[in-house]
Amino acid sequence: MNKLVRDRIPEIMRASGKSPHVKRLDGPGLKKALKEKLVEEAIELKDAENIKEELADVLEVLDAIMENYSLDINEIERIKDMKRREKGGFKEGYFLMG
Template identity: 40%
Template sequence: MSREYDKLVRDEIPHIIRESGESPRTHVAEGEELDRRLAEKVVEEAREFEASHRIEELADIVAVIDAVLVREEVDWETLRELVSEKAAERGGFEDGVVLERVE
Protein backbone atom coordinates (compact mmCIF):
# COMPACT_ATOMS: atom_id res chain seq x y z
CA MET A 1 0.00 0.00 0.00
CA SER A 2 1.59 3.25 -1.17
CA ARG A 3 1.48 6.40 0.97
CA GLU A 4 2.30 9.87 -0.39
CA TYR A 5 4.32 12.37 1.65
CA ASP A 6 6.26 14.77 -0.62
CA LYS A 7 8.02 16.46 2.31
CA LEU A 8 11.50 16.94 3.67
CA VAL A 9 12.43 14.29 6.24
CA ARG A 10 15.38 13.61 8.49
CA ASP A 11 18.37 12.07 6.69
CA GLU A 12 18.03 8.62 8.28
CA ILE A 13 14.30 8.18 7.59
CA PRO A 14 14.79 6.28 4.29
CA HIS A 15 17.11 3.83 6.09
CA ILE A 16 14.58 3.36 8.89
CA ILE A 17 11.83 2.71 6.33
CA ARG A 18 14.00 0.12 4.53
CA GLU A 19 14.67 -1.63 7.86
CA SER A 20 10.92 -1.96 8.33
CA GLY A 21 10.67 -3.84 5.03
CA GLU A 22 9.23 -1.02 2.93
CA SER A 23 10.78 0.80 -0.05
CA PRO A 24 11.01 4.59 0.15
CA ARG A 25 11.04 6.64 -3.05
CA THR A 26 13.24 9.73 -2.47
CA HIS A 27 15.28 12.42 -4.15
CA VAL A 28 17.76 14.95 -2.78
CA ALA A 29 16.54 18.54 -2.78
CA GLU A 30 19.08 21.22 -3.65
CA GLY A 31 19.17 24.96 -4.18
CA GLU A 32 15.84 26.74 -4.27
CA GLU A 33 13.89 23.52 -3.74
CA LEU A 34 15.81 22.81 -0.52
CA ASP A 35 15.28 26.38 0.67
CA ARG A 36 11.53 26.08 0.01
CA ARG A 37 11.26 22.68 1.69
CA LEU A 38 13.17 23.87 4.78
CA ALA A 39 10.77 26.82 5.08
CA GLU A 40 7.82 24.42 4.76
CA LYS A 41 9.39 22.17 7.41
CA VAL A 42 9.67 25.02 9.92
CA VAL A 43 5.95 25.68 9.50
CA GLU A 44 5.11 21.95 9.74
CA GLU A 45 7.09 21.52 12.94
CA ALA A 46 5.65 24.73 14.42
CA ARG A 47 2.13 23.41 13.75
CA GLU A 48 3.04 20.14 15.45
CA PHE A 49 4.28 22.09 18.48
CA GLU A 50 1.09 24.18 18.46
CA ALA A 51 -1.00 21.01 18.55
CA SER A 52 1.03 19.08 21.11
CA HIS A 53 3.01 21.61 23.19
CA ARG A 54 5.73 18.94 23.38
CA ILE A 55 9.33 20.03 23.85
CA GLU A 56 10.34 17.32 21.36
CA GLU A 57 8.65 19.38 18.64
CA LEU A 58 10.77 22.38 19.63
CA ALA A 59 13.83 20.16 19.14
CA ASP A 60 12.62 19.45 15.60
CA ILE A 61 12.19 23.17 14.95
CA VAL A 62 15.74 23.81 16.19
CA ALA A 63 17.06 21.04 13.91
CA VAL A 64 15.39 22.66 10.90
CA ILE A 65 16.68 26.10 11.90
CA ASP A 66 20.16 24.61 12.20
CA ALA A 67 19.92 23.31 8.62
CA VAL A 68 18.79 26.75 7.41
CA LEU A 69 21.72 28.40 9.21
CA VAL A 70 24.15 25.98 7.55
CA ARG A 71 22.69 26.82 4.12
CA GLU A 72 22.87 30.54 4.85
CA GLU A 73 26.37 30.19 6.33
CA VAL A 74 25.21 31.86 9.55
CA ASP A 75 26.24 30.61 12.97
CA TRP A 76 24.09 30.36 16.09
CA GLU A 77 25.97 33.24 17.72
CA THR A 78 24.95 35.57 14.89
CA LEU A 79 21.35 34.39 15.19
CA ARG A 80 21.39 34.98 18.96
CA GLU A 81 22.76 38.51 18.33
CA LEU A 82 19.81 39.18 16.00
CA VAL A 83 17.42 37.87 18.65
CA SER A 84 19.01 40.20 21.23
CA GLU A 85 18.88 43.19 18.89
CA LYS A 86 15.18 42.63 18.17
CA ALA A 87 14.46 42.17 21.88
CA ALA A 88 16.29 45.39 22.73
CA GLU A 89 14.38 47.25 20.05
CA ARG A 90 10.89 45.77 20.44
CA GLY A 91 10.97 43.51 23.49
CA GLY A 92 10.60 39.76 23.76
CA PHE A 93 7.59 37.53 24.26
CA GLU A 94 7.98 36.67 27.94
CA ASP A 95 5.27 39.06 29.18
CA GLY A 96 2.53 37.48 27.04
CA VAL A 97 1.25 40.75 25.58
CA VAL A 98 -1.66 40.19 23.16
CA LEU A 99 -2.46 43.05 20.77
CA GLU A 100 -6.23 43.00 20.32
CA ARG A 101 -6.63 46.02 18.06
CA VAL A 102 -5.35 49.50 17.31
CA GLU A 103 -7.89 52.35 17.14
Template identity: 40%
Template structure:
Protein backbone atom coordinates (compact mmCIF):
# COMPACT_ATOMS: atom_id res chain seq x y z
CA UNK A 1 0.00 0.00 0.00
CA UNK A 2 1.46 3.40 -0.96
CA UNK A 3 2.26 5.95 1.73
CA UNK A 4 0.15 9.08 2.07
CA UNK A 5 2.13 12.16 3.05
CA UNK A 6 0.90 14.84 5.43
CA UNK A 7 2.35 17.95 6.98
CA UNK A 8 -0.28 18.84 9.55
CA UNK A 9 -0.70 19.22 13.26
CA UNK A 10 -2.92 16.47 14.67
CA UNK A 11 -4.53 15.70 18.01
CA UNK A 12 -2.40 13.81 20.55
CA UNK A 13 -4.12 10.44 20.16
CA UNK A 14 -4.14 10.33 16.35
CA UNK A 15 -0.90 8.27 16.09
CA UNK A 16 -2.26 5.57 18.41
CA UNK A 17 -5.58 5.55 16.53
CA UNK A 18 -3.70 5.07 13.24
CA UNK A 19 -1.61 2.25 14.71
CA UNK A 20 -4.69 0.57 16.22
CA UNK A 21 -6.00 0.47 12.65
CA UNK A 22 -2.98 -1.66 11.68
CA UNK A 23 -1.07 1.15 9.99
CA UNK A 24 2.30 2.71 10.75
CA UNK A 25 2.79 6.45 11.00
CA UNK A 26 5.87 8.63 11.17
CA UNK A 27 5.64 11.66 13.44
CA UNK A 28 7.94 14.16 15.07
CA UNK A 29 7.72 16.51 18.02
CA UNK A 30 7.72 20.14 16.94
CA UNK A 31 9.80 22.99 18.25
CA UNK A 32 7.83 25.70 20.07
CA UNK A 33 8.19 28.02 17.06
CA UNK A 34 6.98 25.41 14.56
CA UNK A 35 4.17 24.40 16.92
CA UNK A 36 2.85 27.97 17.10
CA UNK A 37 3.09 28.32 13.32
CA UNK A 38 1.16 25.09 12.73
CA UNK A 39 -1.41 26.01 15.38
CA UNK A 40 -2.10 29.20 13.44
CA UNK A 41 -2.52 27.12 10.27
CA UNK A 42 -4.81 24.74 12.17
CA UNK A 43 -6.98 27.66 13.31
CA UNK A 44 -7.51 28.63 9.68
CA UNK A 45 -8.22 25.02 8.70
CA UNK A 46 -10.77 24.50 11.47
CA UNK A 47 -12.44 27.86 10.79
CA UNK A 48 -12.80 26.96 7.10
CA UNK A 49 -14.28 23.58 8.03
CA UNK A 50 -16.77 25.23 10.39
CA UNK A 51 -17.73 27.83 7.78
CA UNK A 52 -18.43 25.06 5.28
CA UNK A 53 -20.37 22.73 7.61
CA UNK A 54 -21.78 25.06 10.28
CA UNK A 55 -21.59 22.03 12.61
CA UNK A 56 -21.18 22.09 16.36
CA UNK A 57 -18.44 19.46 16.02
CA UNK A 58 -16.33 21.75 13.82
CA UNK A 59 -16.93 24.66 16.20
CA UNK A 60 -15.70 22.42 19.05
CA UNK A 61 -12.56 21.64 17.01
CA UNK A 62 -11.97 25.36 16.53
CA UNK A 63 -12.31 25.93 20.28
CA UNK A 64 -9.86 23.08 21.01
CA UNK A 65 -7.25 24.71 18.77
CA UNK A 66 -7.92 28.10 20.37
CA UNK A 67 -7.29 26.59 23.81
CA UNK A 68 -4.03 25.08 22.53
CA UNK A 69 -2.94 28.49 21.18
CA UNK A 70 -3.73 30.14 24.53
CA UNK A 71 -1.59 27.60 26.40
CA UNK A 72 1.24 27.61 23.84
CA UNK A 73 1.53 31.39 24.10
CA UNK A 74 1.81 31.19 27.89
CA UNK A 75 -1.65 32.49 28.69
CA UNK A 76 -4.38 30.76 30.66
CA UNK A 77 -8.01 30.14 29.85
CA UNK A 78 -8.77 32.53 32.71
CA UNK A 79 -6.70 35.22 30.92
CA UNK A 80 -8.71 34.63 27.76
CA UNK A 81 -12.03 34.81 29.58
CA UNK A 82 -10.96 37.97 31.46
CA UNK A 83 -10.02 39.75 28.23
CA UNK A 84 -13.24 38.57 26.55
CA UNK A 85 -15.34 39.82 29.50
CA UNK A 86 -13.51 43.17 29.61
CA UNK A 87 -14.11 43.73 25.90
CA UNK A 88 -17.75 42.72 26.25
CA UNK A 89 -18.20 45.14 29.16
CA UNK A 90 -16.60 48.02 27.22
CA UNK A 91 -17.89 47.35 23.72
CA UNK A 92 -20.74 44.90 24.17
CA UNK A 93 -21.30 41.48 22.72
CA UNK A 94 -23.21 40.51 19.60
CA UNK A 95 -26.64 39.74 21.08
CA UNK A 96 -28.41 42.76 19.52
CA UNK A 97 -27.56 41.63 15.97
CA UNK A 98 -26.48 45.15 14.93
CA UNK A 99 -25.33 45.73 11.35
CA UNK A 100 -23.33 48.97 11.02
CA UNK A 101 -24.11 50.38 7.60
CA UNK A 102 -22.68 53.90 7.59
CA UNK A 103 -21.01 56.53 9.73
CA UNK A 104 -21.44 60.20 8.85
CA UNK A 105 -18.93 62.86 9.78
CA UNK A 106 -20.51 65.67 11.80
Protein backbone atom coordinates (compact mmCIF):
# COMPACT_ATOMS: atom_id res chain seq x y z
CA MET A 1 0.00 0.00 0.00
CA ASN A 2 2.75 2.47 1.02
CA LYS A 3 0.66 5.59 1.49
CA LEU A 4 -0.38 7.97 4.19
CA VAL A 5 -3.82 7.18 5.59
CA ARG A 6 -6.19 8.90 7.96
CA ASP A 7 -5.38 8.45 11.65
CA ARG A 8 -8.15 5.95 12.42
CA ILE A 9 -7.65 3.69 9.38
CA PRO A 10 -5.31 1.22 11.14
CA GLU A 11 -7.79 0.96 14.04
CA ILE A 12 -10.68 0.41 11.61
CA MET A 13 -8.68 -2.24 9.74
CA ARG A 14 -7.85 -4.06 12.99
CA ALA A 15 -11.51 -3.99 14.01
CA SER A 16 -12.36 -5.75 10.75
CA GLY A 17 -9.83 -8.52 11.44
CA LYS A 18 -6.94 -7.23 9.33
CA SER A 19 -3.38 -6.74 10.57
CA PRO A 20 -2.07 -3.55 8.96
CA HIS A 21 1.66 -2.95 8.99
CA VAL A 22 2.05 0.74 9.87
CA LYS A 23 4.92 3.11 10.46
CA ARG A 24 4.42 6.43 12.21
CA LEU A 25 5.95 9.34 10.31
CA ASP A 26 7.04 12.71 11.61
CA GLY A 27 9.27 15.58 10.56
CA PRO A 28 10.51 15.59 6.95
CA GLY A 29 9.06 12.13 6.25
CA LEU A 30 5.58 13.23 7.22
CA LYS A 31 5.88 16.49 5.27
CA LYS A 32 6.86 14.56 2.13
CA ALA A 33 4.05 12.03 2.64
CA LEU A 34 1.51 14.84 3.09
CA LYS A 35 2.55 16.45 -0.19
CA GLU A 36 2.22 13.09 -1.93
CA LYS A 37 -1.18 12.60 -0.31
CA LEU A 38 -2.29 16.00 -1.60
CA VAL A 39 -1.44 14.94 -5.15
CA GLU A 40 -3.28 11.63 -4.64
CA GLU A 41 -6.37 13.43 -3.34
CA ALA A 42 -6.23 16.03 -6.15
CA ILE A 43 -6.22 13.24 -8.74
CA GLU A 44 -9.21 11.64 -7.02
CA LEU A 45 -10.96 15.04 -7.03
CA LYS A 46 -10.29 15.42 -10.75
CA ASP A 47 -12.14 12.18 -11.50
CA ALA A 48 -14.80 12.42 -8.77
CA GLU A 49 -18.53 12.29 -9.21
CA ASN A 50 -19.00 13.26 -5.55
CA ILE A 51 -16.89 16.40 -5.56
CA LYS A 52 -17.87 17.35 -1.99
CA GLU A 53 -16.37 14.17 -0.50
CA GLU A 54 -13.12 14.49 -2.42
CA LEU A 55 -12.83 18.22 -1.76
CA ALA A 56 -13.24 17.48 1.96
CA ASP A 57 -10.31 15.05 1.69
CA VAL A 58 -8.19 17.70 -0.05
CA LEU A 59 -9.01 20.22 2.68
CA GLU A 60 -8.14 17.69 5.41
CA VAL A 61 -4.70 17.17 3.85
CA LEU A 62 -4.21 20.92 3.43
CA ASP A 63 -5.03 21.40 7.13
CA ALA A 64 -2.39 18.81 8.05
CA ILE A 65 0.18 20.44 5.75
CA MET A 66 -0.43 23.86 7.30
CA GLU A 67 -0.10 22.40 10.79
CA ASN A 68 3.11 20.51 9.99
CA TYR A 69 4.69 23.56 8.36
CA SER A 70 3.41 25.85 11.15
CA LEU A 71 1.55 27.99 8.63
CA ASP A 72 -1.21 30.42 9.53
CA ILE A 73 -4.38 30.26 7.43
CA ASN A 74 -4.70 34.06 7.61
CA GLU A 75 -1.24 34.47 6.07
CA ILE A 76 -2.12 31.99 3.32
CA GLU A 77 -5.36 33.89 2.65
CA ARG A 78 -3.43 37.19 2.41
CA ILE A 79 -1.04 35.66 -0.13
CA LYS A 80 -3.98 34.23 -2.07
CA ASP A 81 -5.68 37.65 -2.13
CA MET A 82 -2.46 39.36 -3.25
CA LYS A 83 -2.02 36.87 -6.10
CA ARG A 84 -5.67 37.33 -7.11
CA ARG A 85 -5.19 41.11 -7.27
CA GLU A 86 -1.95 40.79 -9.27
CA LYS A 87 -2.86 37.95 -11.63
CA GLY A 88 -6.58 37.36 -11.18
CA GLY A 89 -8.44 34.26 -10.09
CA PHE A 90 -9.98 31.48 -12.13
CA LYS A 91 -13.58 32.71 -12.41
CA GLU A 92 -13.43 33.65 -16.10
CA GLY A 93 -12.30 30.21 -17.20
CA TYR A 94 -9.53 31.31 -19.56
CA PHE A 95 -7.76 28.29 -21.09
CA LEU A 96 -4.42 29.10 -22.71
CA MET A 97 -4.05 27.29 -26.04
CA GLY A 98 -0.90 26.17 -27.84
